Amino acid sequence: MKYSVVVVDDHTLLSQAIEGMVNTFDKFKVLYTCKNGGEVQDKFKASPRNIPDIVLVDVNMPVMNGIETTQWIVANYPNVHILALSVEDADGTILKMLKAGAIGYLLKDAQKDVLEKALLEIIENGFYHTKNVTNLLLDSVSGKNGNKRVNFKENELKFMRLACSELTYKEIAEKMFLSPKTIDGYRDSLFTKLDVRNRVGLVVYAIKNKIYTP
Amino acid sequence: MKYSVVVVDDHTLLSQAIEGMVNTFDKFKVLYTCKNGGEVQDKFKASPRNIPDIVLVDVNMPVMNGIETTQWIVANYPNVHILALSVEDADGTILKMLKAGAIGYLLKDAQKDVLEKALLEIIENGFYHTKNVTNLLLDSVSGKNGNKRVNFKENELKFMRLACSELTYKEIAEKMFLSPKTIDGYRDSLFTKLDVRNRVGLVVYAIKNKIYTP
DNA sequence: ATACTAAAAGGTGTTTTTCCTGTTTTTTTT
């Protein structure tokens, strides 16, 4: 089974080139390409059963740029890995993308084998960082942060967002058409996963990781 | 038949650029442009048979600014749709325009297709809202964080920050060298002040207003 | 069909929160 990839870039030529490249990789195949973030939203919403494992996002796009696109994907599909693509190496851009939730950054002129290596690393380790990027991160947010990526179930995410509202668990259960006991289960499992004591910890985590936006 | 648009902006260059842009759209044409609100009043009165469907209003103008202009149009020509244009994204401005009766808000550096999409949406659905604006509206309507500012006591602030940690109230009391019952008092008074139901609402408020930074 | 597995739901009991009702203590004002 191959991991699915989506390419987002307004330059048709380039996105097609990448598509061709990725499709030659053993473990990866391109699901579709988008010209901008809006198109990503449309496609994601249109086929919720077919969400890619990895999204390659160009930083500079009209309509909805890479940063916004990244933020939206992170907020709505936290399990998707995002790799930023750009021609420019402007430090600010890289940082913004990473802050937005991208887990790696790749220059567009990267060689084929570099891209494949990056994709593999993302799947295996959950991140891909060139040394350059690592240094940038250390310099900027010297606040260490061992933010390991957690895999959430669809319902856990839905629950987490509702838990950030002032609803009681009983009310959340009603909204999700589930038993309060199931909600208890989601809560308990999230508490364990995220290593928090109570709902406050959950809410802070959700906001910090852009799963819920106040 | 095309929908008629009027552009109101004191920057001739920009209003002409917008005019050119709009005139390339299939379903829209620019009737005329105005430099300020006063001119709008004159033109509207001079040709009452020729009132536009949509008015694009710049927020910052001399003589009669965007908010006043919007109010006048809404009061005298309720069928006209108003879309606000601005360079600044200051939250207060957006809200004021929307309260004045604008049904949408667009940044001036918006791309051509965004403008067209906005215009179409206005004609079809009667409104155009970016997500950002929607959130602002929801907040203001629910009286969450609209315009009333809250005065916090020093201890209330200290407590609020601790309430964003995972401590129980008892533990917070110990940290502040106060009785748990006093903490109860802080909490209850904050709940009332901020109109929230529970600690979750408090935490979200604190983060949103940068009283606590995760 | 059977066994396995993950999600959903249930049972039971403890702790914490929330929301009332107050009273006492401290600080400020007159």
Place this chain on the structure above:
DNA sequence: AAAAAAAACAGGAAAAACACCTTTTAGTAT
């Protein structure tokens, strides 16, 4: 110093949150 105001504190009831452990259900693989 007395009066007024603000802050701290209290008791107790009810609701909600939390923890832990078991059972049912539904889907999948064998």
